[in-house]
Amino acid sequence: MALKYxxxxxxxxxxxxxxxxxxxxxxxxxETKMIAVIKTDGYGFGAVPIAKLLESEDYIWGxxxxxxxxxxxxxxxxxxxxxxxxxxxxxxxxxTLIDNDIRPAVFRYDQLEQLEERASNRSDDRxxxxxxxxxxxxxxxxxxxxxDGALFAKKALSMxxxxxxxxxxxxxxxxxxxxxxxxxxxxxxASFVERVEKENGVRIPLHHCANSASIISIPQxxxxxxxxxxxxxxxxxxxxVPTDKVKITPALGLYSHIAYIKDVPAGVAVSYGGTxxxxxxxxIATIPVGYGDGYPRSLSNKGYVLIHGHKAPILGRVxxxxxxxxxxxxxxxxxxxxxxxxxxxxxQHISIEELGNLxxxxxxxxxxxxxxxIPRLYIKG
Ligand SMILES: *Cc1c(COP(=O)(O)O)cnc(C)c1O
Numbered sequence: 001m002a003l004k005y006x007x008x009x010x011x012x013x014x015x016x017x018x019x020x021x022x023x024x025x026x027x028x029x030x031e032t033k034m035i036a037v038i039k040t041d042g043y044g045f046g047a048v049p050i051a052k053l054l055e056s057e058d059y060i061w062g063x064x065x066x067x068x069x070x071x072x073x074x075x076x077x078x079x080x081x082x083x084x085x086x087x088x089x090x091x092x093x094x095x096t097l098i099d100n101d102i103r104p105a106v107f108r109y110d111q112l113e114q115l116e117e118r119a120s121n122r123s124d125d126r127x128x129x130x131x132x133x134x135x136x137x138x139x140x141x142x143x144x145x146x147x148d149g150a151l152f153a154k155k156a157l158s159m160x161x162x163x164x165x166x167x168x169x170x171x172x173x174x175x176x177x178x179x180x181x182x183x184x185x186x187x188x189x190a191s192f193v194e195r196v197e198k199e200n201g202v203r204i205p206l207h208h209c210a211n212s213a214s215i216i217s218i219p220q221x222x223x224x225x226x227x228x229x230x231x232x233x234x235x236x237x238x239x240x241v242p243t244d245k246v247k248i249t250p251a252l253g254l255y256s257h258i259a260y261i262k263d264v265p266a267g268v269a270v271s272y273g274g275t276x277x278x279x280x281x282x283x284i285a286t287i288p289v290g291y292g293d294g295y296p297r298s299l300s301n302k303g304y305v306l307i308h309g310h311k312a313p314i315l316g317r318v319x320x321x322x323x324x325x326x327x328x329x330x331x332x333x334x335x336x337x338x339x340x341x342x343x344x345x346x347x348q349h350i351s352i353e354e355l356g357n358l359x360x361x362x363x364x365x366x367x368x369x370x371x372x373x374i375p376r377l378y379i380k381g
Contacts, residue, residue: 005375006336008256008289011343012045013234014053014380016251020232023247024215025059032222034059035084035208037229038074039066044294044367045233045252049378051079061206061225068093071102084131084166088141094118098128103165105133107142112156119161131166131206132156134192136185138172145169145192153196166206166225167193174221175213175238182214186221213237216246235352235363252352252367253343254374258307258335260286261327270324271316276301283328284315287339292320294369295341296359299323303358307333309346 025034036054038047047065051074054060062082065071071083082103089097089104091114097104098119106112119128132153135142143149156164169189174182186209193207207223212231214221230237234251263283270276270284287305291297300317305325312325312333327333338345342352356363 005377006257008254008293008341008374009377010044010370010374011253011255011377011379012049013249013251013253014049014378016234016249017045017050017232018053018057019247019249020234020251021054021057021060021228024212024226024228024231027215027219027246028222028226030059032059033061033206033225035061035064035225035227036232037064037086037211037227039064039070039086039229040368041070041372043230043233043235043364044370046376046378047074048077048079049376050232051081052077053380055079055081064227068096068102072096072100075100075102082129094128098122098126101129103129103131105141105168106130106156107133107135107152109152109155112159112162116159116161127161127163129163129165130156131168132164132204134167134169134189136169136171136189136192137181138170140170142169145188149192150196150199154200157196157200157202164202164204166208167196167204168206168208168227171209171211171214171221174211174218175241177240179218182218183220186218190223211237213241216241216243230364233367235367239353250343250351254341254370255343256287256289256305256339256341258285258327258333258337258339259288259322261333261335269316271300271319273317276316278315281328282315282326283331283333284324285312285327285333285339287323287325287341288321289341290319290321290323292371293374294366294371295323296355296361296366296369298359298361299355303355304350306340306345306348306350307337309348311348312339 041047042050064084064086084103115128133142143152171182206225208225210221210226215226234249266280268278297318304311304313310330315324353363356366
């Protein structure tokens with residue numbers, strides 16, 4: 001499979017991504033729309049191919065990115081559905097936003113003023129669509145759901161060239177066993193929205209608060225729309241989120257090939273710092289992948305790969321572009337054989353969650369850190 005890119009290749013299973021999206025959608029009321037969260041190049045999986053895959057799905061309202069540059073990459077590649085920017089967008093991007101129908105999250109008065117000014121200076125009569133960010137849980141971005149927040153919303157709703165298309169919040173603790181906090185925050189958000197709508201005599205079209213964990217576990221958080229990230233990619237929001245309600249299929253395989261094999265006697269130090277010294281004659285395979293690809297150095301002397309369905313433990317430190325594994329117990333291994341870093345080999349499987357735990361990292365983080373140097377191979381049908 002990975003023959004085209006023998007050094008290292010990330011195989012992205014687009015069918016799995018689509019089926020993960022479908023199974024989340026099956027867990028919602030049929031009219032609930034979904035946002036596909038594809039920030040950080042789609043959690044490392046590739047934002048453009050994923051947006052292209054989802055562009056024709058009716059229940060997908062649009063996409064969420066972290067920056068205007070990410071949103072523009074989608075527009076430059078022909079993606080037409082709405083795009084929401086989840087964080088703060090700096091004013092230098094406002095003309096680009098307006099030109100390309102990209103929705104900023106708003107929560108600062110100077111954003112409203114500057115967006116209003118840019119929009120009113122245009123020759124067309126276009127309004128800027130915005131989503132008001134409400135901070136219920138994270139103390140990150142957003143207005144607080146109190147009198148100040150209500151004043152801000154009133155201001156946004158009164159601007160001539162601004163259209164408040166949506167209002168949203170984000171939960172800090174929706175991926176835990178005890179959902180009391182998330183449900184409480186959802187209620188606070190819902191009453192704040194109700195208050196704003198009542199005070200201004202409007203219905204803001206899109207209320208949204210649910211991430212992947214909430215899509216799975218908190219039915220009352222659906223509102224008009226939900227924002228699906230990690231689960232779309234076949235990863236678990238956390239160990240505590242039940243996986244029986246929504247079927248999640250892993251969508252990433254990471255493969256390499258053995259670059260070199262040698263036999264060394266006992267007493268040989270392996271890799272930088274000599275942190276591993278062979279205690280018996282050992283057969284060592286060199287894998288041409290390293291932390292320069294995003295493979296965590298913290299897997300030094302801890303991680304393993306799969307070769308012919310067997311575990312080959314890492315010996316010594318992971319280098320920038322290479323690491324060594326013990327293949328003494330895999331006599332059939334020869335140079336150029338396939339190496340599974342994430343995914344299946346025979347009946348053995350290494351998940352991104354397991355690598356995350358072993359390396360003291362986090363599955364989301366590991367996926368995002370897969371370097372652009374790793375070619376992506378998209379598999380469909
Ligand atoms: C990243 C993000 C999401 C997606 O979260 P997942 O846990 O990956 O589903 C949703 N909403 C906001 C505001 C985010 O920043």
